[in-house]
Amino acid sequence: MNNSKIKAVMSEVAAEAAERDEMIHCIAIALLASKNIFILGDTGQAKSYCINGFRKHITDAKQFERIMSKQTDEEQLFGRLDLSSIIPGNMPSNELSKDVSYSVKLNEVKKAYAQYEIDGKTESLEKAQRLVKELGDIKEIICAIKEIEPKVITTGKIPDSHIVFLDEIFKSNDGILNSLLTALNERVYTNEGQTMKIPTISFFAASNEIPDFSEPENEILKPLYDRFDLKIVTEYVKEKDNRQAILKQKQQSALKSNNTMITLNELYAMQNEVKLVKVPNSINEIMDDILCALRRKDIHISDRKFFNYTPIVQAAAYIRGSDTVSVEDLMILKNYFWTTPSEIETISDVLKEICDNPIKKRIDDLIAMADEAFEDFMANSENNRAFGKVRNELMRVYADLQNIECASEDDRNKIEDACTQLESISKKVYEKKNFTIVPLSETYAQQI
Numbered sequence: 001m002n003n004s005k006i007k008a009v010m011s012e013v014a015a016e017a018a019e020r021d022e023m024i025h026c027i028a029i030a031l032l033a034s035k036n037i038f039i040l041g042d043t044g045q046a047k048s049y050c051i052n053g054f055r056k057h058i059t060d061a062k063q064f065e066r067i068m069s070k071q072t073d074e075e076q077l078f079g080r081l082d083l084s085s086i087i088p089g090n091m092p093s094n095e096l097s098k099d100v101s102y103s104v105k106l107n108e109v110k111k112a113y114a115q116y117e118i119d120g121k122t123e124s125l126e127k128a129q130r131l132v133k134e135l136g137d138i139k140e141i142i143c144a145i146k147e148i149e150p151k152v153i154t155t156g157k158i159p160d161s162h163i164v165f166l167d168e169i170f171k172s173n174d175g176i177l178n179s180l181l182t183a184l185n186e187r188v189y190t191n192e193g194q195t196m197k198i199p200t201i202s203f204f205a206a207s208n209e210i211p212d213f214s215e216p217e218n219e220i221l222k223p224l225y226d227r228f229d230l231k232i233v234t235e236y237v238k239e240k241d242n243r244q245a246i247l248k249q250k251q252q253s254a255l256k257s258n259n260t261m262i263t264l265n266e267l268y269a270m271q272n273e274v275k276l277v278k279v280p281n282s283i284n285e286i287m288d289d290i291l292c293a294l295r296r297k298d299i300h301i302s303d304r305k306f307f308n309y310t311p312i313v314q315a316a317a318y319i320r321g322s323d324t325v326s327v328e329d330l331m332i333l334k335n336y337f338w339t340t341p342s343e344i345e346t347i348s349d350v351l352k353e354i355c356d357n358p359i360k361k362r363i364d365d366l367i368a369m370a371d372e373a374f375e376d377f378m379a380n381s382e383n384n385r386a387f388g389k390v391r392n393e394l395m396r397v398y399a400d401l402q403n404i405e406c407a408s409e410d411d412r413n414k415i416e417d418a419c420t421q422l423e424s425i426s427k428k429v430y431e432k433k434n435f436t437i438v439p440l441s442e443t444y445a446q447q448i
Contacts, residue, residue, distance in 0.1 A: 003318055006032065008260040009057040011317075016053060016249065017046045018242035023232045026335050027054045027204070028319060030230055031163075032274045033265060033311035036203040038225070040210060040341065041234030047206040055163055060264035061201070064161035068171045074179055078189050079154035089423070091143050094129040095151075099142050105135045128173070147336060152191045159189045159198050162264060169205035177220060184227035201267070203228075230335050232283070233344065270318070277314040278324045285328060286358045291364060293350045299304055299343055305336075312336050327355040352392060359411040362404060363418045370397045374425050375386055381432050394426050398440040399447075 006028055014024050023039060027050065030037040039047045056352075066077060096102050112128035112249075149277055154160045166172075169234055172180060178301055187198045192231055205228060211218040213225070239241050291306050317328040334348045354361045370393070377390035430437040 001323055002270070003258055004178050005262050005266065005436060006319060007061060009398055012057070012193075012260055013050060013053045016246075017050050018044055018237045018246045019239065020234070022335070023047075023050055023234060025319070025332075026055065026226070026230045026232050027051065029201045029312060029315040029332060030204070031058075032270055032318060034201050034271065035229040035311065036227060037230040037232070038228035039204070039206045039232045039234060040208070041232075042205070042208050042236070045234040050291060051165055051204050057261055057338070058264065058267060059261050060161040062160055062163070062199075063163045063269070064156070064158050065165045065167070067167045068169055070171060070173045072172065072176065074176045074191075077158050078179060078183075078191065079152045079157040079159060081152055084270040087268060089309065090148070091139070096139060096142065099138075102135070102138050102142060105131065109135055115366065126130075139438065151321065152194065152196075154196070156400050158183060158200065159196055162199055162201050163204070163205075164200050166204075166205040167206050169224070170207050170209070170211050172221075172224070174220055178226060181223055181227060184224070186419070193228075193248060199347070201271075229308075230336055231338060233341050249267070260319075274311070274318045276323070277317050279310055279314065280324065280405070282358075283325050283327070283330070285362070285404075286330065286354060289358070289362055290330070290350060290354055291397055293354065294337065294347065297346055297350065299337065299346060299350075303339055309336065327358050330355050359404065359406050363401065365415055366400055366435070367399045367418055367421060370394055370422055370425055373397075373430065377429060378432070387429065387433055388436075390429055391426075394422060394429070395440060395443060398422050398444055 010024050010028050013027075014021050017024075031054075032194070039051070041047050052065075055061075066072065096363055097106075109128060109131045112131050114122065116124035116128055127434060152159075158164055179191075180191065182198070183198055184203050187197055187200060190196075210225070211221050212279040213219060213222040228444055237246070253392070267419070274315065287309065291301055294301055312332055313325045313329045317325045320329065322329075331351055332343065334351055337347050338344050343403070373390045373393035377386050382384040398419065400423070401415055404415060406412055426440050427437055
């Protein structure tokens with residue numbers, strides 16, 4: 001695992017922008033996991049500064065940047081139609097060059113003209129002219145027998161770029177939204193019936209506001225917003241010492257250089273290493289607890305969102321220098337799960353509560369389920385089916401407790417205490433019905 005360069009770049013960018021560590025961390029994760037990132041904040045909060053500062057450290061990567069407006073059209077983002085590809089009897093030069101006969105004859109023309117430039121003889125010029133006519137005849141034949149589909153010139157545009165930054169993203173007009181959506185989500189672009197793959201690793205976007213999607217005129221922007229996996233909210237620099245440090249830095253006349261550079265191939269290699277970071281089953285169990293806890297607090301998390309969390313936490317573990325995801329890496333999901341800024345605090349609280357002591361939280365949740373099942377039984381104890389129902393639920397909880405993965409002696413003790421508590425609940429159930437007590441441990445042992 002070679003994460004030293006990405007961490008060095010993070011440090012260098014952070015040194016030039018106060019109180020932007022969280023945003024810089026998310027930028028790094030977006031690049032390592034090939035995710036899109038949206039940054040929300042007022043003007044003058046170094047949003048573009050940090051994005052551009054990080055991008056400058058990535059060499060070989062083609063980059064595209066545009067400040068969006070209602071006047072921004074599709075050609076400015078994705079390229080323009082090559083008119084030569086739709087003129088009858090014509091063909092773009094790059095297509096003609098693919099024909100061997102044409103290429104050979106074109107080289108003969110170049111050599112003949114080069115000779116004329118050297119000797120200035122009439123016969124050399126006449127030879128070049130004759131070869132040009134032959135070249136034209138070959139071109140005419142090629143255009144007559146080969147069908148050429150319309151071509152789009154994408155050089156220097158999004159379909160030609162590895163990193164894309166769209167500032168003021170919500171000022172995009174309706175005409176280009178569909179193309180933006182497929183580019184962000186599927187990394188493809190379609191024009192004149194031609195679909196091309198886009199090599200973009202990450203799309204970065206920034207805005208000083210999130211539209212009110214409940215308003216009819218803004219509904220069309222909601223899918224665009226949903227295409228951004230990671231989201232950050234910035235604020236003005238709070239601490240005086242940090243403001244003073246940045247002031248002094250900007251007042252220095254010395255030009256700063258980017259000391260650490262990452263090539264595109266190095267970034268691809270890092271991405272491959274990120275994919276190898278292991279995600280233990282215990283992490284998936286904790287993630288399920290997090291999902292349920294968030295939904296209980298009315299935080300909408302779609303199945304698509306939940307099932308695609310893995311690359312984010314793998315990248316977080318990679319930056320940390322680990323080949324295995326741990327609970328601390330799940331904290332990055334506070335920048336993944338929220339839809340509106342008002343949800344951030346709730347999501348952060350849930351993550352902290354569960355990730356600080358995930359074993360205890362899982363045990364507490366299981367015991368709460370057992371208590372709820374017992375209360376339901378007591379309310380319906382005269383019904384014989386109630387006994388079977390509570391017994392099955394207690395058995396399920398007992399099995400879940402036994403299957404919790406834990407490494408520390410303290411956690412194992414907590415599980416044993418919970419099992420004892422569960423046996424006590426089960427005993428009360430049997431006593432209520434005057435049945436012979438069968439410990440949960442015995443039933444579980446028979447089942448495995």
